Amino acid sequence: MRTTRRGFIQKTAAATIATAAFPAYLKASTVPPSDQVNVALIGCRNMGFGILKHHLNLRGVNCVALCDVDQRVLNEKAAEIKRNYKQSPKLYGDFRKLLENKDVDAVIVGTPDHWHCLPTIYALQAGKDVYVEKPLANSITECNLIVQAAKRYNKQLVQVGQQQRSGGHWNKIHQLIADGKLGKLRKVNVWGNFNYGIGQPIQADTPVPEGVDFDFWLGPAPKRSFNPTRFHGSWRMFWDYGGGLVTDWGVHLLDMAFWPSKTVAPPKTIMASGGNLSFADHAHETFDTMSVIFQLDDYAVTWEHTAGTENGPWDQSYGLAFVGDLGTILADRSGFKVLPEWDNQRKLDKTPPLELDSHGENHAQHVENFVQCIRDRKSPVCSPEIGRAAAIAAHSANIAIRSGAGMLHWDEQTNRFTNSELANNYLTPNYRTPWKLPEI
Template identity: 55%
Template sequence: MKNSRRKFIQKTGSTAMGIGLFSIIPSKVWASGIAPSDQVNVALIGCNGHGFSILRHHLNLEGVNCTAICDVDENVLTRRIKEVQDNYGQNPKAYKDFRKLLDQKDIDAVIVGSPDHWHCLHVVSACEAGKDVYVEKPLANSIGECDIMVEAATYYQRIVQVGQQQRSGYTFSEPIRMIRSGEIGKLRKVNIWSNFNYGSGATPAEDSPVPEGVDYNFWLGPAPERPFNKNRFHGSWRHFWDYGGGLMSDWGVHLLDMGVWAMEKPAAPSLVLTQASNTSTDIRQRETFDSMSVLYPHDEFTIQWDMLGGIQQGPFEKPYGVAFIGEKGTIVADRRSFQLLPEWDGEKQAPKVTPQKFTEGSESHNLHVKNFIDCIRSRETPICPPETGRIAALYAHIPNISGRIHEPVLHWDDSKRQFKNSPKANALITPNYRDPWKLPKIPKG
């Protein structure tokens, strides 16, 4: 795992030249400051939404080239190919079937930007094909699929970065450093909230014919067969259990991961207390929840989660955020700022810590992508490997399962990968794939 791509290609250079490998490297790389042996060719699976934004961050790095793009919607695929041609001067191959893309030999890494229910198949197949992977969060749409993906990355010895980019951002990494250095004293509790209008679901729509150019059966993939409805498709699929987990698995994974990161010994939750419901009076088309309150008791400290879809206000005048509450002060953080609010020392008549405020942060996708590319070249572990993504996903999936089965208290045994107190919950750990798709199995040993 420590050998660089440069060394690997140097060792196999004569063979590679013999089969014409270097003839398919884009011509622009020869004028680049990055050696041809350290060029990284990436491909994108799922290019309608955020996946394409992540591709842009890749292409903004020197020595990174896009050689292929895949989507089941020809309309989206055609538009994205043109954008790469026009904006980056590259000409990636177009695919509607990800399996054919993975057969393309010059691809080093794959960006998985597909809906959550596809993550497991896309990631495992990419690892099996010898590609490194950047996969959007949550790691997968179920607990069982997360386990399989962790096994796949280990078995195939691939670099896998989960798109929990807050781990690369200063407005969260600095508070974590402050907590670990004892600047706010003992951490007693972490309050997390997420309030967004879109979390209440989409405006109802009738089922309709499949749009021209869309392979809807392929889009469904391992999920159950359903009639086409635009609210189950582009943009709002995450409000349906077959494909996503609502606001909880969208923002919850990001923010709850910060609570996990603050632990001295990060771990999956063992006890989860959940209230989950739909309380908005707006008529919406959804299966997931718009309102949740969740407690995660731990020996170190308790994490508390609150969520309201259809609401944009929140504590500290923030629609979302994390409050790390320590004995000496509280750090309130979001993606662009953090503030240290000191506790008052009555005896000394002074704050227990010096107040701080930082407001110049920005989204950290670019830093997260750079970490991934650096790790492809060095073969070092990225900042958010699948093991980390798996734990964060459990903090979202377990409360969702609790709400779905109407059992507010769930005990999770992470060593056995099952719930201790609920057969109904255990039945939702791993999905049943629709034929002909099969749940991946990773070889042992």
């Protein structure tokens, strides 16, 4: 954490974290060499390929197929797999052809957000397990469809890429709160300030790069000309493909904020303000400035971001502050610390101070959990329902501003907002022909 360390590392607690982060099933002796898992990757350029490498670092996991609409990316990643892992996956430009491959046991969906829904559901229908990146999908209706598909095709497994669910220090935070170490949890403040949230400097349209099937990249999104500011590296700043910082970093951090609520339902009330208030020379539609309040049953969660800056509360560009009657837990991916409230009458801390360092992003542990679940057919730690709750919250924050409603009330029974029909118009994307929303 970037904040100044003031406490001490609790050795016994650190041992607990280490144990939680590296469960017993990861020991090589417990994994039979013949127990092979064949994985395929759809969307190879960035995060998806990183997740694939975590799979291949596990014994008995093989890459049998790669799929991407950019032939240069596809060839580069295939060469890297051959060089570093001595494997030669089959290459595809159309994920539907990949799903016909009977050798594939599990699929990693590492595509842009607008391409999460169809590959995930088609993979389940084809009998494949799925690791899908977050957010679960690029719209609320698509999130609901994935959850419905996972229930219908329940012989298959789905792990959502909210990897902090597999992180030892995040599990320790959750346990401290559950054990009452903060007393009554009152609110969780969440923030994420990053320069990339403003997109790239505005550029004119260009021809489609050689080897890119741009029409397939657009897929169900509206037809448009090619612009490099809407493609590799910055697509998530445009509504047709992503939801900006709140659906990117926000989903990860909001998931941690919602975890103590013991529910997988989205927040009932969402109040948001903000807009595009700066960096008019950069190409982005998603909001560069946001402040949001989510009301849960028994505590509140706030989210804020100011894209184009990397300062924030507690001298951290991102993080969470779990605020309780007895103290606050300040956390990010590098660790956490407990900041006790002071009992002035008794002249002592209301809860014991504690500080722990951690090991980063927890992708490896999350992938390890998924692969073990493929082998033993148990449920992964981040279900589609968990992914749905965080994604719907993030999408609802954007919709509250886009619709002009400001405050929205979510009805979990009807999957609609009760106070704004204009907001309900943002629930379901209008797929471009010939693509259609799946029927479950």
